[in-house]
Amino acid sequence: MIDLTTFKTIMAAAPGPAAVVTAMGADGRPYGLTVSAVCSVSLEPSLALACIDRGSNTLAAITESNAFTINYLGAGCEPVAMQFATKSERKFENQRWALPAAGGGPILLDAAAAHVVCRVEQAVPAGDHIIFVGGVVEGSADDGSHALAYARRKFFTGEYLESAAH
Numbered sequence: 001m002i003d004l005t006t007f008k009t010i011m012a013a014a015p016g017p018a019a020v021v022t023a024m025g026a027d028g029r030p031y032g033l034t035v036s037a038v039c040s041v042s043l044e045p046s047l048a049l050a051c052i053d054r055g056s057n058t059l060a061a062i063t064e065s066n067a068f069t070i071n072y073l074g075a076g077c078e079p080v081a082m083q084f085a086t087k088s089e090r091k092f093e094n095q096r097w098a099l100p101a102a103g104g105g106p107i108l109l110d111a112a113a114a115h116v117v118c119r120v121e122q123a124v125p126a127g128d129h130i131i132f133v134g135g136v137v138e139g140s141a142d143d144g145s146h147a148l149a150y151a152r153r154k155f156f157t158g159e160y161l162e163s164a165a166h
Contacts (some may be wrong), residue, residue: 005071015151020071020084020112021050022097022105023061030092031061034085036150037129038070043104046136048116051129057087061105062132069105073112075157079147102138113148114141152155 016036025031037051050070052059062068071080073105084091104117118134124132146157 003029008034013153015119015149015156018073018077018081018148018150018155019050020073020080021052021058021062021068022108023058023068024065024066024105025061030097031058032071032084032091032105033058034081036071041133046083046122047133048118048136049133050118050133051126051131054130056126059130062120063106063123065103067104067118068120068134069100069117071108071112072114072143073108073111073148075148077111077148078155080108080111081155099163100138104138112142113145115139117118137145 011104015043015059017038019035020032021035021038022030024031035050035052039068040050041047041049043132050068052062063165080095092106095110095111098109099116100107103119104115107115107117116134116139118132118136120132120136122133123130126135148155152154
């Protein structure tokens with residue numbers, strides 16, 4: 001097997017979305033964490049996945065509610081990504097959020113360039129993570145905002161890439 005340092009370096013080189021996955025816990029509280037391991041899986045039916053660390057506080061909320069929301073963060077939302085990357089109990093402080101009509105986790109109203117609300121279709125154990133495959137039941141995208149991406153421990157947007165190409 002490859003050593004952990006080399007594997008981390010390789011994975012850090014590949015850009016991924018900066019997203020916050022949210023869910024509501026059985027205690028009625030919102031939970032969330034920053035992840036880059038999210039993607040679409042299928043068009044028909046519409047499926048998306050999120051890979052959640054087994055040590056995450058959000059894992060139980062997803063399992064209990066059988067639903068989650070992927071919030072794709074917009075340009076300028078680096079502080080939100082960093083806030084949700086902690087183990088703090090106060091992640092949702094100073095965040096405007098709303099629960100979607102179809103269930104799922106909170107939508108980050110001021111931070112999400114796009115979001116999808118998912119009902120868990122499958123939970124697949126994979127090493128130190130659980131892969132949640134969700135049927136997309138609701139979502140929207142702000143056409144005017146570029147989603148934030150992350151690679152080599154830096155944030156960037158498609159807007160940055162477009163300007164760098166010229």
